[in-house]
Amino acid sequence: MTGNHDHHGHAGHGDHVAQFRKLFWLNLILAVPVVAFSGMFAMLVGYDVPDVPGARWVAPLLGTVMYVVGGRPFLSGALDEIRSRKPAMMLLIGLAITVAFVASWGASLGLLHHELEFWWELALLIVIMLLGHWVEMRSLAQTTSALDSLAALLPDEAEKVDGDRTITVAPADLRVGDVVVVRPGGSIPADGRIIDGRAEVDESMITGESRPVGRGVGDAVTAGTVATDSGLRVQVTAIGEDTALAGIRRLVTEAQNSSSRAQRLADRAAGWLFWFALVTALVTAAAWSAIGDVDAAVIRAITVLVIACPHALGLAIPLVISIATERAARGGVLIKDRLALEGMRTVDAVLFDKTGTLTRGEPTVTAVEATEGLDNDTVLALAAAAEADSEHPLARAIVRAAQKRRITVPTAAGFTSSPAVGVAATVEGHDIRVGGPRLLQEVDADEVAEADRWRAEGAIILHVVRDGAVVGGLRLADEIRPESRDAVDALHTLGVEVVMITGDADAVAMSVGRELGIDRVFAGVRPEDKATKVAALQHEGKKVAMVGDGVNDAPALAQADVGIAIGAGTDVAIASAGVILASSDPRSVLSVIELSRATYRKMKQNLWWGAGYNLVSVPLAAGVLAPVGFILPMSVGAVLMSLSTIVVALNAQLLRRLDLSPEAGTRAVLSGDGRGRRTAPAAPRQPRGTEGAEASAPRGRSRSS
Numbered sequence: 001m002t003g004n005h006d007h008h009g010h011a012g013h014g015d016h017v018a019q020f021r022k023l024f025w026l027n028l029i030l031a032v033p034v035v036a037f038s039g040m041f042a043m044l045v046g047y048d049v050p051d052v053p054g055a056r057w058v059a060p061l062l063g064t065v066m067y068v069v070g071g072r073p074f075l076s077g078a079l080d081e082i083r084s085r086k087p088a089m090m091l092l093i094g095l096a097i098t099v100a101f102v103a104s105w106g107a108s109l110g111l112l113h114h115e116l117e118f119w120w121e122l123a124l125l126i127v128i129m130l131l132g133h134w135v136e137m138r139s140l141a142q143t144t145s146a147l148d149s150l151a152a153l154l155p156d157e158a159e160k161v162d163g164d165r166t167i168t169v170a171p172a173d174l175r176v177g178d179v180v181v182v183r184p185g186g187s188i189p190a191d192g193r194i195i196d197g198r199a200e201v202d203e204s205m206i207t208g209e210s211r212p213v214g215r216g217v218g219d220a221v222t223a224g225t226v227a228t229d230s231g232l233r234v235q236v237t238a239i240g241e242d243t244a245l246a247g248i249r250r251l252v253t254e255a256q257n258s259s260s261r262a263q264r265l266a267d268r269a270a271g272w273l274f275w276f277a278l279v280t281a282l283v284t285a286a287a288w289s290a291i292g293d294v295d296a297a298v299i300r301a302i303t304v305l306v307i308a309c310p311h312a313l314g315l316a317i318p319l320v321i322s323i324a325t326e327r328a329a330r331g332g333v334l335i336k337d338r339l340a341l342e343g344m345r346t347v348d349a350v351l352f353d354k355t356g357t358l359t360r361g362e363p364t365v366t367a368v369e370a371t372e373g374l375d376n377d378t379v380l381a382l383a384a385a386a387e388a389d390s391e392h393p394l395a396r397a398i399v400r401a402a403q404k405r406r407i408t409v410p411t412a413a414g415f416t417s418s419p420a421v422g423v424a425a426t427v428e429g430h431d432i433r434v435g436g437p438r439l440l441q442e443v444d445a446d447e448v449a450e451a452d453r454w455r456a457e458g459a460i461i462l463h464v465v466r467d468g469a470v471v472g473g474l475r476l477a478d479e480i481r482p483e484s485r486d487a488v489d490a491l492h493t494l495g496v497e498v499v500m501i502t503g504d505a506d507a508v509a510m511s512v513g514r515e516l517g518i519d520r521v522f523a524g525v526r527p528e529d530k531a532t533k534v535a536a537l538q539h540e541g542k543k544v545a546m547v548g549d550g551v552n553d554a555p556a557l558a559q560a561d562v563g564i565a566i567g568a569g570t571d572v573a574i575a576s577a578g579v580i581l582a583s584s585d586p587r588s589v590l591s592v593i594e595l596s597r598a599t600y601r602k603m604k605q606n607l608w609w610g611a612g613y614n615l616v617s618v619p620l621a622a623g624v625l626a627p628v629g630f631i632l633p634m635s636v637g638a639v640l641m642s643l644s645t646i647v648v649a650l651n652a653q654l655l656r657r658l659d660l661s662p663e664a665g666t667r668a669v670l671s672g673d674g675r676g677r678r679t680a681p682a683a684p685r686q687p688r689g690t691e692g693a694e695a696s697a698p699r700g701r702s703r704s705s
Contacts, residue, residue: 030070033062034058034062037055039056060105064105066123070126074129078095088274093129095277103306104119113295113299116303161178171190171223172240174190174239182227182231182234183231184199184230185228193235194217194218197216197232197233198214200214200215214420216420276615281304284301304621307618319648320602320606325341333588334580335579336578339578340562340563340579345597349543351534351556353501353502354504355504356566358586360479360480362478363393363476365400367450368472370472371470373471377405380398382466383464386432387434395423412427413425413426421435422439431466432464432466434464436461439465448463448470457508480512488518500512500513505523508523510523538559544562548564563577564581587666598658602655606652610644
């Protein structure tokens with residue numbers, strides 16, 4: 001109900017929400033004596049106003065305070081709509097409270113008929129509209145700052161090389177050309193180039209790559225990424241606004257600022273009602289004047305303008321949104337932007353980030369192949385024993401796989417790790433080594449038979465070597481979530497195109513795409529290109545929802561028509577999205593679609609009811625049935641106004657009955673209860689213009705004990 005003036009820019013500030021909360025409670029307190037001491041209300045209910053000195057001035061004086069203080073936001077908004085020549089809710093409210101205020105003072109001073117004393121109506125109108133505005137502002141309040149979250153990726157301190165020693169400085173104090181030391185497990189403080197050392201660098205927050213990437217001398221590294229296992233010396237090549245993180249921040253800001261502010265349903269309805277009420281009031285005044293009843297002309301025209309103010313319409317949208325967001329929160333869906341919720345019902349393409357969304361975002365042992373003489377469990381047990389003392393993600397995956405299979409893992413001794421090669425340990429008197437291609441080069445051994453097929457599928461391949469001979473191989477990959485298949489199938493049933501985007505190599509991405517039946521796959525995509533891919537889909541005429549969980553997804557989340565962040569992801573992804581899923585279950589997207597559709601239905605129903613009251617009561621108040629002896633009394637109109645508000649409130653409450661669990665929404669669609677059409681999923685393909693990274697041999701990995 002904010003109208004065309006820009007309250008949106010303030011919706012994220014807690015003090016703005018607090019301001020309307022205070023205004024509501026203050027005016028609610030003032031409204032009690034205004035209504036109680038209003039002669040018209042007393043006559044309607046059937047009691048006498050207390051006969052005490054000054055009683056007749058209680059309603060006018062406190063009503064004036066309410067008009068000036070409580071009505072100020074609406075009067076200010078009305079002026080904005082007049083200036084922009086776009087009448088909407090604020091102008092309709094401003095017109096009604098101003099007419100009621102002037103007419104009431106006229107009646108209180110004896111200048112107008114006593115029937116025009118609307119103090120109690122003015123009080124209730126202001127209180128109800130403030131309540132609606134407060135509810136709306138609260139539902140729009142932002143909870144996280146994307147820019148602060150981006151800045152938080154940088155370390156608080158950097159170790160700068162100064163001659164033969166290192167000094168601690170703030171990253172902001174670094175200059176191009178400086179050399180910094182990055183410790184194992186530490187964040188890189190600025191964009192730069194490695195001049196000494198080699199490490200596995202976790203770049204997932206920038207590229208979305210699901211596994212650490214080997215970086216050595218001469219390779220570029222990005223601020224905010226993490227050297228997982230070994231130390232590095234990095235020469236700074238970019239600082240401040242020239243860094244990749246700053247570029248992402250600009251993309252997020254630009255996409256958020258360029259988001260369309262579609263005119264809302266209630267505003268459009270209020271705009272129509274404004275002209276309807278104004279024209280009806282003028283026609284009413286002219287008609288009653290033409291028959292010579294000037295007093296009736298004034299009373300009927302003013303009554304029309306006051307009665308046309310949308311009590312129910314003012315609550316129709318905010319109340320539905322408030323209940324929808326509350327119900328969503330209890331179902332694990334946080335709605336930050338109501339426009340995102342409204343838009344989800346029309347989405348016809350859902351763009352999933354792969355890592356952490358369709359997949360678990362961590363490596364998992366998916367296959368074991370033993371050479372002759374050993375079984376798979378023995379090979380896995382030897383690998384888990386050698387990896388037991390390592391904290392590397394691949395090591396943790398191997399140990400978890402052994403635990404899951406309930407394999408007895410022998411004790412290892414003499415653990416060592418070699419960057420880009422692998423680990424070594426003594427297990428049951430044997431020299432056991434686990435590593436990638438460089439390990440095979442060192443021992444001059446061949447790969448296991450399945451290695452070529454695994455590599456074609458984009459998997460990570462590790463070999464287990466015992467006393468210099470290969471005894472088996474391990475296939476590791478980012479495991480696909482079982483629920484992802486149901487999510488994709490259900491979206492296809494609704495006629496929604498499913499697209500996957502990832503920073504992973506082409507082979508990895510296409511393997512996941514084929515298994516899930518994804519319609520389109522974008523592979524090897526960097527952050528700036530993710531937003532570009534979203535824009536490209538939008539240029540095709542599609543309404544795009546983007547689902548992601550990392551910093552690398554933030555620009556795309558902001559660019560999309562609806563941004564959906566996985567709650568387990570980073571703060572910046574959450575801050576850039578309009579919808580946040582508390583779980584990492586991709587089926588929750590179906591819950592958001594169902595909630596959007598149900599919410600839109602309730603909005604339309606409430607708008608029709610709120611507007612329908614006006615469409616019926618305004619002509620009756622104008623006297624359209626006067627020739628047959630019926631004129632709608634102001635008191636009856638007031639009762640109908642209150643009744644319409646109650647009906648709107650009760651109808652909105654029905655949203656609480658929605659089952660928003662991921663299982664319920666997906667099951668309903670797949671069982672045929674969904675409203676969409678069933679479409680056959682297209683085979684995954686590489687879209688034209690997309691540069692997918694070619695499948696390559698898995699990189700070696702480094703280790704730290």
